[in-house]
Amino acid sequence: xxxxxxxxxxxxxxxxxxxxxxxxxxxxxxxxxxxxxxxxxxxxxxxxxxxxxxxxxxxxxxxxxxxxxxxxxxxxxxxxxxxxxxxxxxxxxxxxxxxxxxxxxxxxxxxxxxxxxxxxxxxxxxxxxxxxxxxxxxxxxxxxxxxxxxxxxxxxxxxxxxxxxxxxxxxxxxxxxxxxxxxxxxxxxxxxxxxxxxxxxxxxxxxxxxxxxxxxxxx
Numbered sequence: 001x002x003x004x005x006x007x008x009x010x011x012x013x014x015x016x017x018x019x020x021x022x023x024x025x026x027x028x029x030x031x032x033x034x035x036x037x038x039x040x041x042x043x044x045x046x047x048x049x050x051x052x053x054x055x056x057x058x059x060x061x062x063x064x065x066x067x068x069x070x071x072x073x074x075x076x077x078x079x080x081x082x083x084x085x086x087x088x089x090x091x092x093x094x095x096x097x098x099x100x101x102x103x104x105x106x107x108x109x110x111x112x113x114x115x116x117x118x119x120x121x122x123x124x125x126x127x128x129x130x131x132x133x134x135x136x137x138x139x140x141x142x143x144x145x146x147x148x149x150x151x152x153x154x155x156x157x158x159x160x161x162x163x164x165x166x167x168x169x170x171x172x173x174x175x176x177x178x179x180x181x182x183x184x185x186x187x188x189x190x191x192x193x194x195x196x197x198x199x200x201x202x203x204x205x206x207x208x209x210x211x212x213x214x215x216x217x218x219x
Contacts, residue, residue, distance in 0.1 A: 023091035023113075023175050032056045033081055033088035043176075044081060044088050057086035066098040068166070073104030074159075081176040093178055095171045099123065099161035106159040107182055114178030116151040116171050118159070120144060123167025129157035156183060189217030 023043075032052045033044035047056070059079050066075025080093040087093060093114070097106055101123075118127070120143045128140030129151045142162070143149055151157040153174070161167045187194065188210075196210040203210070 023089065025091070026089040030057075030086060031089040033085040035082075035085060044085075046088070047085070057084070059084045062094075062096045062170075065166070065168070066096065068098050068100035068104055072107050073100035073161070074098065074106045076106065080173075080178065087176045090176060091174060093173045093176055095173065097159065097169045097171060099125065099159070099167040099169075101161060101163060101165050101167075104161040104167065107184060108156050108158045109180055109182040110154055110156050111151075111173060111175070111178040111180060112154055114173040114175035115153040116157070116173050116178070117148065118143075118151070118169050118171040119148045120146065121168040121170060123161060123165055124163035125167055125169060126160045126162045127151075127158065129155045131155065184213075185217050188213045189219075193218075 028046075030049075030052070031046035032049075034047040035044070037045045039045050062077060062079070066077050068075050075098045077096040077098075078093065079087075079095065081087040084093075097118075098104075099106070122145060124145075125143045126140065127143055127149050128138055131137045131139070132155065141147075141149055159169065187199065193214050196207045196214065199205070199210045199214075200207045205213075
C-alpha cells in the first residue's frame with residue numbers, strides 16, 4: 001500500500017503543474033462540483049464552500065483489482081470529477097488499469113482533453129502511441145514494473161499485457177474530465193451507425209465485413 005500511495009502522490013504532483021494542465025486554472029482554493037445543480041456550464045458549478053466536506057476530496061478503493069474477465073481483458077477504474085467532486089477546476093484525474101494475463105488489452109483510444117502519464121506497478125506491458133498526419137509514426141516500448149511512459153494529448157495509444165501474469169498500471173491525466181474515444185467502438189459502434197458504404201471505402205473492405213464488424217460493436 002505504501003508503494004501505491006507514493007505513486008499516486010507522484011502522479012498528482014506531476015499532472016497538476018501548469019505545464020501539464022489543460023483545464024482552466026482555478027480562481028479560488030477549490031471549487032467542489034455541485035452535481036445536483038441544473039445549471040449547465042463548461043465544467044461544473046461550484047458547491048457553496050460552506051457545504052464542502054472532507055468526503056468531497058476523497059475516493060476509496062484503488063487498491064482493489066478490476067474485473068478483467070471480459071473481452072478485451074482490461075478494466076479501467078477512472079477517478080474523474082464525476083466520481084471525485086473535489087477535482088473540479090483542478091485539471092487532473094487518475095485511473096487504475098488492470099490487465100488479464102497473456103493478452104489483456106486497453107485497446108487503441110484517445111483522450112481528447114488530456115495528456116496521460118502511465119506507470120506500471122505489476123507485470124509487463126507493450127505500449128505505444130501514433131503521431132498525427134502525415135507521418136503516423138508509432139512510438140512504442142515494453143514497460144516493466146516501475147517504468148513510466150507518457151502519451152501526448154489527443155493521440156491514439158494503447159497498452160497490451162505481454163506477460164503471463166496479471167498487470168496493473170496507474171495513469172495520471174491532465175484534465176478533470178479527459179474524455180475517451182475508443183477507435184474501434186467509435187467507428188464501428190456509433191449510434192446511429194456510420195453508413196457501411198462509407199466504412200467499406202475508408203477501410204478498403206467489402207460491405208459484408210463492415211456489417212459484421214458493426215455487429216460486434218453494436219452494444
